[in-house]
Amino acid sequence: MAAPESGDGNNGAARMVTLISSDNTRFEVEAAAASLSQTLQLTILDGGGGGGDGIPLPNVDSATLSKVLEYCIKHAPAAANGGAPNATAVDRAELERFDNEFVNIDQSVLYSLIMAAHNLEIEGLQSLVAKKVADMIKGKSPMEIRRTLGFPDPTPEEQAEMNAHMLEYGWAYE
Amino acid sequence: MKTRAKKEHPRAAGPTTVHNLPDHLITLILLRLDSSATLIRAAATCKLWRRTITGTTGFLTQYRALNAPCVAGHYHAFHPDWIEYGETPITGNPVFVPSSSNNNNTIVDSRRFSLDFLPESEMGWAIADSHGSLLLLFKRGTGGGFQRDELVVCDPLTRRYQGILCPGSINLDGDDDDNNHAKGSGGVSNFRVVLVDYFNPEPEGYYYKPEPCVFSLGNDDGGWRELPSASTNGITLPELSMTFAGRVNGSLYWVTGEDGAMLVLDKATTTFSWITFPPDTVGGSYDKWTFRVIGGDDGKLRVVRMINSNLMVFAQRHQQGSDDDEEWVIEKFLRLPEAAGDLPGREEYWYFQRNAMIVAAHDKYILVTPQEKTCLFSVELDTLKVEREHERNKYPGQAYPCELPWPPVLEAYAGDDHGQYQHACCGPSPPRRPAPAAVEPPRRFCRTLPGPRAGRARAASAALPGPRASQVTPPPLPLAGAPSRPGSPRLRRPPRAPNWQGRAVSTVPRRGPEPAGVASPPPPLVGVSTRRSWSACRVALPGPPRLARLRRMGRRRSDWR
Structure with a gap:
């Protein structure tokens, strides 16, 4: 959590690090933002990512990474404050608004994001996306959930199981 | 730990x-679903999810930590003491009243909470306690007075139940499939019932001692077991008359008749302890009409007292500078005769010639009545508002919350999560000394009781001091504890029951302390409150001598309204 800028001698301007996506796109961001990722934070504290080296992220493609970084940049200031102690209500509301819009995206992107958030250990992003997916499930019947989330059509066997389940737990379906 | 990310996927x-x-x-996604109903639908969606929800270690535990349970409503008991002499007995099952403030978008049709799936009981089932979505019920006495007490734990929404053999019963036979129980009974397959028998060491004495034992189905060895430490734990249990005062945060409280000291049984650890309550601040008697404990908003222990028609709520406040010492202070105070002045029908019903009485105490409200029992009204604790017209005020007895079941209930995966359910209730039991309380007939309920367990149970019961089953004797009603009190004029009840035993049973639910059940003991329950609501129950089968009298007592539901 500590802001890493002063970590190894980079004074003045915020320290920048370079991240390299799986398709070899290079992203340069402030170390403070990248440090929202627990994984990257350690590397950065160790002095990695500076200069021309860059930190390779073979599991994250450029589209996803840019999205992830968008989130990190937005949340970095609040995280640097150690959460929210001196965040004002306005700041928080703004972050919330940002979050809501941020996850208003295609499902496949959501899944890529949550995977990336998981791999990079960005807890806030992980929760945000999980919440979003959970919200998509709410209030729907099992078939609607399957349809919404793009599951293949149930096999007859699955369908029978589902029906039996609904029969048994009828109260949950009202 | 940091580099791991890259290799994993x-x-x-x-x-x-x-x-x-x-x-x-x-898992992370499913943990964020908003209610157990949604969780159940998700479980139906596909096998993988189902496995995650019902089979993953700790999933439900985590889920509960993140999501507050949804109380769907309350089962109301009808207190037998309401029945007047000569009235017809109460029969039927507890009445379900849905929560008015259901903040969850999953409102379940009240008809789903019907208890019509329970095994036949001529006089219906009375509620002893609840925990989570589980209810602990016992069979009301039938016909004459003796009856076998049968305890059942059920989950209304899933319409499943599990019978429990009370200690003292013998011959359960055999065993059949041990596995069965785990399988079809879902959430009902894992819980504990704590039962406290009161027994009278001397046949004609007035005193009785609590003697707890625990029934567990899903854990341990199953069956009933006496709690060795229970009677002690360094504590000398009093040979005093005690009255069940309620349950708060997973503990059962009794108040002793003399000085207001409270005996506490922690349901989870099944150990006893004492709490003192300053006797001098208020005088008055200590019985169920005047002394109750509740949880209050913060779940902390409160004592509700009714002294000369003044309703008082005491809370413990930390004393400065001391670690444990807390002093009791009055948190709420209400003069009932004045407060009730504006109630409709006051002239007709309201005398206050004699002291008012507490009928039921809940965390949010207290149900009170003039001693003449001419009407019931509630006092909202937050606002001290007095009301008569309230669905909940129609039932003169304790109300037990019922939550929507957790998905585990769904499948039989006996996950670790169900942990401990526990129910408690108290009931009186038969008089005889070791009288084991309820006697349960050997029979086994329907789907339940797996055989092997039965075997174990038997052993357990054998160990129990109690007398045996044969006596089906039901304990006398709990009235006991309070018999004498100025309370009910009309109910004449024998003063103090000589030897009956009461029993308190409670169910402990899964994990934590939940507000769970309340107490109402089933008929047999002892001191505790006793019967519930439906109609008449004669509940408890009272034990011996008093039986007759009790029986005689009328029971007709007065018509309140």
């Missing part, structure tokens, strides 16, 4: 459906 391209996500991310 080599896939560069992101997953395109939920199915491609690793299990723990699915």
Whole structure:
């Protein structure tokens, strides 16, 4: 959590690090933002990512990474404050608004994001996306959930199981 | 730990459906579903999710930590003491009243909470306690007075139940499939019932001692077991008359008749302890009409007292500078005769010639009545508002919350999560000394009781001091504890029961202390409150001598309204 800028001698301007996506796109961001990722934070504290080296992220493609970084940049200031102690209500509301819009995206992107958030250990992003997916499930019947989330059509066997389940737990379906 | 990320999921391209996500991310998503009903639907969606929800270690535990349970409503008991002499007995099952403030979008049809799936009981079932979505019920006495007490734990929404053999019963036979119980009974397959028998060491004496034992189905060895430490734990249990005062945060409280000291049984650890309550601040008697404990908003212990028609709520406040010492202070105070002045029908009903009485105490409100029992009204604790017209005020007895079941209930995966359910209730039991309380007939309920367990149970019961089953004797009603009190004029009840035993049983639910059940003991329950609501129950089968009298007592539901 500590802001890493002063970590190894980079004074003045915020320290920048370079991240390299799986398709070899290079992203340069402030170390403070990248440090929202627990994984990257350690590397950065160790002095990695500076200069021309860059930190390779073979599991994250450029589209996803840019999205992830968008989130990190937005949340970095609040995280640097150690959460929210001196965040004002306005700041928080703004972050919330940002979050809501941020996850208003295609499902496949959501899944890529949550995977990336998981791999990079960005807890806030992980929760945000999980919440979003959970919200998509709410209030729907099992078939609607399957349809919404793009599951293949149930096999007859699955369908029978589902029906039996609904029969048994009828109260949950009202 | 940090580098791990890279190796775990080599896939560069992101997953395109939920199915491609690793299990723990699915878990993360499912943990954020908003209610147990949604969780259940999700479980129906596909096998993988079902497995995650019902089979993953700790999933439900985590889920509960993140999501407050949804109380669907309360089962109301009808207190037998309301029945007047010569009235017809109460029969029927507890009445379900849905929560008015259901903040969850899953409102379940009240008809789903019907208890019509329970095994036949001529006079219906009375509620002893609840925990989570589980109810602990006992069979009301039938016909004459003796009856076998049968305890049942059920889950109304899933319409499942599990019978419990009370200690003292013998011959359960055999065993059959041990596995069965785990299987079809879902949530009902894992719980504990704590039962406290009161027994009278001297046949004609007035005193009785609590003697707890625990029934567990899903854990341990199953069956009933006496609690060795229970009677002690360094504590000398009093040979005093005690009255069940309520349950708060997973503990049962009794108040002793003399000085207001409270005996506490922690349901989870099944150990006793004492709490003192300053006797001098208020005088008055200590019985169920005047002394109750509740949880209050913060779940902390409160004592509700009715002294000369003044309703008082005491809370413990930390004393400065001392670690444990807390002093009791009055948190609420209400003069009932004045407060009730504006109630409709006051002239007709309201005398206050004699002291008012507490009928039921809940965390949010207290149900009180003039001693003449001409009407019931509630006092909202937050606002001290007095009301008569309230669905909940129609039932003169304790109300037990019922939550929507957790999905575990769904499948029989006996996950670790169900942990401990526990119910408690108290009931009186038969007089005889070791009288084991309820006697349960050997029979086994329907789907339940797995055989092997039965075997064990038997052993357990054998160990019990009690007398045996044969006596089906039901304990005398709990009236006991309070018999004498100025209370009910009309109910004449014998003063103090000589030897009956009461029993308190409670169910402990899964994990934590939940507000769970309240107490109402089933008929047999002892001191505790006793019967519930439906109609008449004669509940408890009272034990011996008093039986007759009790029986005689009328029971007709007065018509309140």
